[in-house]
Amino acid sequence: xxxxxxxxxxxxxxxxxxVKIECRSLDFQATxxxxxxxxxxxxxxxxxxxxxxxxxxxxxxxxxxxxxxNHASLTLSTLTVTSAHPEDSSFYxxxxxxxxxRGETQYFGPGTRLLVL
Amino acid sequence: xxxxxxxxGPFNVPEGATVAxxxxxxxxxxxxxxxxxQDCRKEPKLLMSVYSSGNEDGRFTAQLNRAxxxxxxxxxxxxxxxxxxxxxxxxMNTGFQKLVFGTGTRLLVSx
Numbered sequence: 001x002x003x004x005x006x007x008x009x010x011x012x013x014x015x016x017x018x019v020k021i022e023c024r025s026l027d028f029q030a031t032x033x034x035x036x037x038x039x040x041x042x043x044x045x046x047x048x049x050x051x052x053x054x055x056x057x058x059x060x061x062x063x064x065x066x067x068x069x070n071h072a073s074l075t076l077s078t079l080t081v082t083s084a085h086p087e088d089s090s091f092y093x094x095x096x097x098x099x100x101x102r103g104e105t106q107y108f109g110p111g112t113r114l115l116v117l
Numbered sequence: 118x119x120x121x122x123x124x125x126g127p128f129n130v131p132e133g134a135t136v137a138x139x140x141x142x143x144x145x146x147x148x149x150x151x152x153x154x155q156d157c158r159k160e161p162k163l164l165m166s167v168y169s170s171g172n173e174d175g176r177f178t179a180q181l182n183r184a185x186x187x188x189x190x191x192x193x194x195x196x197x198x199x200x201x202x203x204x205x206x207x208x209m210n211t212g213f214q215k216l217v218f219g220t221g222t223r224l225l226v227s228x
Binding site (some may be wrong): 034036041042043044045046049057091093095104106108109110111113 | 121125158159160161162204213214215216217218219220221
């Protein structure tokens with residue numbers, strides 16, 4: 001079936017550094033990709049919706065200059081956390097939507113656990 | 118008010134028990150409904166879609182009541198492997214379609 005990969009799976013970095021997370025749809029073309037964040041014992045919160053070749057749409061309260069999203073191809077979207085701080089430590093999950101004759105299905109990547117020291 | 122509300126639990130049940138989870142959503146224009154399962158430190162995985170007519174998949178039964186904006190999940194004959202967090206998820210159209218997740222209900226099945 002459809003698979004979405006994320007890299008890296010885990011990141012530990014110092015405060016002030018930037019971290020890039022890649023999300024790939026491995027066997028389908030994803031015109032839309034989503035980035036979520038999940039803090040411990042909380043629900044997944046949508047950060048932004050990314051459409052291939054256009055600017056991402058950010059949810060209210062998410063800083064677009066801090067969380068840079070690039071969706072340059074139909075199989076790759078990247079999220080860059082710029083100048084990361086300890087409060088950015090979280091579980092980041094991407095999701096890709098596949099459009100087929102049966103409708104639309106959304107698949108989730110395995111997530112990236114970010115720890116900012 | 119949260120868009121999707123669930124009892125966080127945990128629900129502690131013995132093997133073989135029947136357990137039910139409930140969920141309410143606030144946006145009456147919500148289009149589609151799902152239950153996802155999330156294991157500790159893993160991504161959510163689709164368990165089943167939810168329809169007004171009710172649908173069953175083995176030991177799992179899901180039900181939607183649009184009038185009450187209420188979704189349920191019933192698990193019969195609980196297994197140890199059912200221990201996880203169950204997420205109620207609603208597909209909303211706010212100019213574009215997006216999934217909105219509840220906080221999840223944690224289930225612990227013990228021997």
